[in-house]
Amino acid sequence: MKKKKNKAYLNALLIGIVLAMLGTFIQLPYYVTKPGMATELEPIIDVENGFQEEGEFLLTTIRMGKANVFSYAWANIAKYHEILPINHVRRENESDEEYSNRQMYYMEDSQESAITVAYRYADKPVTLKNNGIYIMGIVEGMPAKNELKPGDRIFAVDGIQIDEHTQFMDYVGDKKEGEVIEISIVRxxxxxxxxxxxxxxxxxxxxxxxxxxxITDIEVVTDPSIKIDTEKIGxxxxxxxxxxxxxNQLTEKDFTHGLRIAGTGTINLEGQVGPIGGIGQKIVAADNSDVDIFFAPNENGAANSDYQQALATAKDIKSDMxxxxxxxxxxxxxxxxSLDK
Structure with a gap:
């Protein structure tokens, strides 16, 4: 009798292990996002002979991964976890490589705008230089699929130097179906x-x-020089x-005032701040990192702006940020x- 009970127990345990493995490894057509962390920017950004700061500027992140049975179930009950259909994150037929490449381009574009705006405000030399064009993605069923890859840099077509994507589009626009072009790339x-x-x-x-x-590959040339290490941030x-x-590194005055200052928002070359997704999750991440001040996109006072959502989240989690x-x-x-006053 005891042997039968032991066998039943082992069978039940084995079934449980198999179900747990299935629940972990079977991916669903969703992504799950949740609060990430606040990361100090000073170790990431290095302006040559830049000024030091007493406080910290921080970026806030969201953790995102493909949903399995367990993470999907938990996200349905956990506060500030969100479930996103896969087509809200990935483009149709977009590969992992193409998605990663697109996110890194967005980060590089963000860096270029940030550098340009900061140097202009600090009255430091900054110029933009075109270095050819990058392939962001490839359309299924089209001829490029067999010859080109996301991340390839095109610098010439039929021996003609290409500096920006509009040049390529104009050149191809004058061609006809069946014509063959020779593309020079760096891979x-x-x-x-x-x-x-x-x-x-x-x-x-x-x-x-x-x-x-x-997309056009833009190089920002500055004086003093700057290095940014964001390989793992998209x-x-x-x-x-x-x-x-x-x-702050370009100017002698320290705008941190010894505080921990976080925030979010895109930046364009005119210095305008744009909205982003997951503002509530970023507020949670900042609060968990003892942030004092959080900048949120105001969207020109829109009723449901990132700023309004940030206020609501801060109130909900009883944050004193x-x-x-x-x-x-x-x-x-x-x-x-104004904090000087």
Whole structure:
């Protein structure tokens, strides 16, 4: 009798282990997001001979992963966890490589805008230089699929130097279906040439091309020089905080006032701050990191702005962080300058 009970127990245990493994490894067509962390920017950004600061500027992150049975179930009951359908995160037929490449481009674009705005406000030399074009994605069923990859840098077509994506589009626009173009690229540091024929797009037969999504590779040249190490950070939402950290290192005055200052929001070349997703989760992350001040995109006073959502979250979690609305980099700078009074 005892042997039967032991066998039943072992069978039940084995079934439980199998179910647990299935629940862990079977992925659902969703992503789960939750509060991440607040990361200090000073170790990431290094302006040559930059000034030191007593406090810290921090970027806030969201943790995101593909949902399995357990994470999906937990996200349904855990506060400030969110479930996103896969098509809200990934483009149709977008590969892991293409998604990663797109996120890194957004981060690089955010860095370039942040550097440009900060140096201009600090009255330091900064110029923008085009270094060809990058492939962001490739259309399924188009000729480029067999010859090109996301991340390839195109620097010439049929021997003609290409500096920006509009040049490439204009050149291809004058071609006809079936014509072959020779594309010179750099892939993993090596130059090579590939021949690609033009064809109609599957969803738009009147449009002819090779099936690539392009962006211009912009290099920001500065004096003093700057280095940014963000290999593991993707997306554009740290633009405002990047700009503040860079500007603070460029100027003798320390705008941190010895405080821990976080925030979120995109930045463009005009210094305008744009909204992002997951503001509530970023408020939680900042509060968990003992942040004193949090800058949130105001969206020109919109009723459901990131700022309003940030206020609601801070109240809900009983945070004593100061939530500050900003529409521009200058708004954030003026607020920090006002702390002297």
């Amino acid at each position: 993993n540091g090596e130059e090579k040439s590939v021949s690609v024929a033009l064809a109609p797009f599957p969803t738009n037969p009147d449009k002819i091309g090779i099936g690539i999504e392009l 997306g554009p939402s740290a633009g405002l905080m990047f700009t503040l950290e860079i500007y 100061k939530i500050v609305p900003v529409d521009t980099f200058e708004d954030a700078l003026n607020y920090l300058a």
